[in-house]
Structures are given as C-alpha cells and as structure tokens.
Amino acid sequence: MVVDDDEKILKVFSDMLTPNGYEVVTAKNGAEGINLARNELPGLILMDIMMPEIDGYTACSVLKKDDKTKKIPLIMVTGIGFELNKRLSEQLDADGYLVKPVSIDTLLDTVNRFFVN
Secondary structure, eight states, rough: OESSSSSSHHHHHHHHHHHOOOOHHHHHHHHEEEEEHHHHSSSEEEEEEEESHHHHHHHHHHHHHHHTTSSSEEEEEESSSSSHHHHHHHHTSEEEEEESSSSSSHHHHHTTTTTOO
C-alpha cells in the first residue's frame, strides 16, 4: 500500500512496484491510509510524512498501536531527509525510512526485504 497526497508519487511508486509482481493499493492521506490498512491488511505500507488531514507520523502511530495493523511493516517516505524525521520515524516503530526521490533499485530492495525469505 502506498499513502501519499501527491498523485504523481502514487503513480510512480505503483509503476515501479506493479511490474515487479506487487499488487498496489493507494490512499491520498493519512486518514484514508488508516482505513484502507484496516480493511485491506496489506503486506507493507509506504507512508508519506507530510499529508493533509492526518500526517504520516500520526497515521503510523495509530496503525502501530492497533492490534489489527501493528505487525504490518511500515516504511516512512519523505521528500525532506532531515535526521529528525528519521529519528521520529524510528520512535514511532516505523520499519524503515526512505527519502524521495527514490530510485527503483532502492525501493525494490526495501520492499523485497519484507517479502523475500
């Protein structure tokens, strides 16, 4: 699952993941992401940090405290690669952190860690 308020990012990530065998569902903000994660129980969530309604930090916190979704790997994604963003992500129990723009190799390496035995 990809959660980002930028439709171009949703398309780029979908276009990178789909040909590599991943089924991608998308949400346009943290509120949609929380609802979709609870309903779909995706194998992994790529969550933007800065979004309207509910930001990625809050959505991550909600999902990691929910018994139904807390074990879903969640990767925080941001266009602003500050060390503080990375530390906050770690404190919220995010399973990873990526800085946009993300190369296809970096994205696939990150995603594959959670799906390849």
